[in-house]
Amino acid sequence: MARITSGKRYAQAIFELALEKGELVSRRQSLQKIVEIAKNEGLTALLEDPGLSSDVKRDLLEERLGGGNLWAFNLALSLASKEELGIAGDILQEYSTLLDTYNGVEHVEIVTALSLDQKDKEGISHQVEKIIGRKVVVDFQVEPSIIGGIKAKIGDVLIDNSVRNRLETLRKKLSLG
Incomplete structure (x- = not known):
């Protein structure tokens, strides 16, 4: 719980600054680069090692993030010094949610019994866009x-129009009658 809350706080602050500076994308x-660093267990262990000099940590981060990205460098260094690089994924997830909300994008999960071809997927996506606007x-x-x-599944709403669900509903009606 504390990780998610912390990730949300970081994401909110980063989003507000990005919006202000026009640097959302x-x-x-x-x-994403910081998350890739955090996924590398060996590198994370080095960066979070209190015995490793700050200069070495700075060099490792500069090498991976590039010198022109000061805010990302400072964020990664701060997370590493607090041994919190593991929340980088939470921060990215929360930031992405904020960005999608800002851009009016909704995430939808569609489940089918069979694999769909690209044309069918595009058709379904288009229909869902029309329905929810x-x-x-x-x-x-x-x-x-x-x-x-x-x-x-659109947000918190589940629409189940599966054959299995219809059969279950029919079975329940027949057992009650």
Whole structure:
């Protein structure tokens, strides 16, 4: 819980500054670089090692982030000094959510029984955009257990129009009657 809260605070502060400076996309890219550093366990261990000199840590970060990105460098150095590089992914996730909300983008999960071709995926994405009136990023998943039909999760709303769900509903109605 503390990690998520901390990640949200960092993300909110970074987003506000990025908005102010017109650097929304470049800040996201920089956060992705920090996440890549954090995923490297050996590098993270070095950067979070209190016994390693600050100069060596600075050199390691400069090498990976580049010299022209001072805010990302300072963020990575600060997280490393607090042994919190592990929250970089949380920060990126929260930042991405803020950016998507700002841009009016909704994340949608679509589940089908069979794999869809690109044309079908584009058609479904377009229909969802028309229905909700926003741009969407769709995550398509295949789940054979739904038998047929489609399930859609839009925000907190689940629309289950699968054959499995219809059969379950029918079974319940028949057992009550």
